[in-house]
Amino acid sequence: MNDLENACKPRLVVSRCLGFEPCRYNGQTITDDLVESLKPFVEIITICPEADIGLGTPRQPVRLVQQGDQVRMVQPSSGADVTGAMHAYIDRQRAELTEIDGFLFKGRSPSCGPSVVKIYSSDLKGSSAIKGMGMFAHAAIKAFPYAAVEDEGRLKNFQIREAYLMRLFALARLRGLERASSASAISTFHASHKLLLMCYHQEQMRVCGRIAANHEKLPLQDLVQAYATAFREALMQMPRQSNIINALFHGFGWISEGLNSAEKKLFLDALEEYRDERVTLATLQHLLKSYVIRFDHDYLGSQHFLEPYPRALFELSDSGR
Template sequence: MSEKAFDKELGKWSAWHDTGVPLRLGVSSCLLGEEVRFDGGHARNSFMMDVLGNWFEWVPVCPEVGIGMGVPRPTIRLFQNDKDVRLIAPSTREDFTVRMGTYAAKKVKELQKTDLDGYILKKGSPSCGMERIKVYDERGVRRRDAAGLYAAVLIERWPTLPVEEEGRLNDVDIRENFIERVFCRNRWRTLIRRGLTRRRLVAFHTAHKLLLRSHNEAGYRRSGRLVGLAGQIPDGELFTLYEAELYRVMRTRATKRRHVNVLEHALGYMKKLLPSREKREILAAIGDYGAGLIPLIVPLTLLRFNIHRYEIDYLAGQIYFNPHPKELMLRNHV
């Protein structure tokens, strides 16, 4: 990777990833088609297997098999008692709370050593579900706002890891945001593996400016101020602060409104170069995208064409225009 602070090559996602080091996602095993569910079945997810599977290496985990419950096994549920929430098999009254908590803490520690880029969980499971899991009491369903026991430990102990639920990935905005965070995390980790220096931090931040703005304008400014501290505080402290801010910014979802702001900002770089009719057409495409009439890929393609036509190196070096493989087609939906 170039050490130049400003380099149009750095606008390509592939410049930041090492081909020999795959992007790696933790996953609930049943989503890969493994027959580990309580009834001996699976929950194969075709988008994950057939699309994401071409780009990611999976690290499968089935926490219920992991604590020795076997397949098939009795169903388990979250139960609220006077003091806390327990993980219990209603048919046998066996309580798995402690076993699952201990297993989860140990497993997360182990996974942290493998340095995942993200994690996809199975929805609706009292072990793996990320949200809206039913909690029962003696009268029936008491509420639906819990996380599965394993998922809760994963999220609490590894707050910087991008985590999503397979069901939520059907939402195109959630899907793109998750994959964008995963690729961004991998780029940062690759940078560290290659050897992080102040110059490389500046190059990374420069290439990510528009991407960060599309997620969180205030966070983008904060991260810029941190980069401005290079040389004034110890490098180790600087890199740690920047990493925390980077992950915080990327956690905020990029919305249509934020994309429109970034697209208009990019258009500003070519407003003196473009014939006014073409400028109006791009503006109209940005407006149509903002109104939900056309996908993001349309104004992006128009801008990209003109970035190369007029050789605007600053924009050519923005990862925003090319943050993940186009084959994933994440920006092709309305």
């Protein structure tokens, strides 16, 4: 990893129980393969809101309870209401956490779960519940609306994991760009992310391109801010397979004139296999990278789409959910 890549390491907030400390309510830790794989490539900040506000480990479970228009965090076994302590902790963390690219949370946690967390109608046993977000996760998503956010359970799905990693590392590279000293750096950055942006949102990719061209002659600081906002907005949705296929066609188009008919057929057949989910995106990316080497194609070779995150993080395992 070169100095530039080190400078662009994603800053990732991770639930501490995911392999760092035995701080779950039952005194256990959870070994997570993805977290272990990420350690050399990201800057990790760990949090455990429930332990950090002094509930101890092990501890009796807390739950979220809807009271009017407010959600409170209570400990049914003791009757303790720790909502105020949790809000104070959230305020401290909001002030301390800066330049965050993503969150990797413990799923279903009343503090950290980013989705499908039970919010009960009361603290009584057997009370009904609806699904929502953990208290810390909800505040984090509001404070960092563009960050890549997932829980460890959903990241066992191959497609969700791949999209999460693509977004996480792109956001980290964008932070590097925000320290750019020239408009040409923005233009170069955009050119190298063209295919990647195409996977997420093609119209927003064009918006980014118009900003990078800077026909309005914006001052550098305004230009960087406008581009960074548009880039982050482009990454807000999951990449669609149809968009990814379009990006692959574009990359193929840049070098197809140098290929013979058999080579063209090989790529197009592989593209159809990807469409039918019989091969992974990595198969097509490797083919394009082989053409970069063969034709010494600098522009195609500059595309982060061909290797959007470190290859060591590529893992074919899939929960199927």
